Amino acid sequence: MITDIECQQVWQEISNYIEGDLDAELRSRVERHLNECRPCAAVLEGAQNVIRLVGEKRAFQVPVGFSERLYQRVAAEIAEEERRIVESVDTTRNHGRK
Numbered sequence: 001m002i003t004d005i006e007c008q009q010v011w012q013e014i015s016n017y018i019e020g021d022l023d024a025e026l027r028s029r030v031e032r033h034l035n036e037c038r039p040c041a042a043v044l045e046g047a048q049n050v051i052r053l054v055g056e057k058r059a060f061q062v063p064v065g066f067s068e069r070l071y072q073r074v075a076a077e078i079a080e081e082e083r084r085i086v087e088s089v090d091t092t093r094n095h096g097r098k
């Protein structure tokens, strides 16, 4: 199966995916996965919003210290969202196997 790609791999590649940095094969795998996997589609949407937000803030030339703090807050929020998704995925897997 071509679409056999782990959620974790999609998350690792998500910023490269948004920036168009993936090679064609990996990109199409990620795209297919995103079409079929709701949590990953939510992660993509969240990441795109964050990037748009950070991009807008940068356009206003906020002080370096401020944008660093903003970036860290945003990164923490993404990590938190991913952690929740990982937990829900793990729970599903445990139910299936045990």
Ligand SMILES: [Zn+2]
Binding pocket: 006, 007, 010, 033, 037, 038, 039, 040
């Ligand atoms: Zn997924």
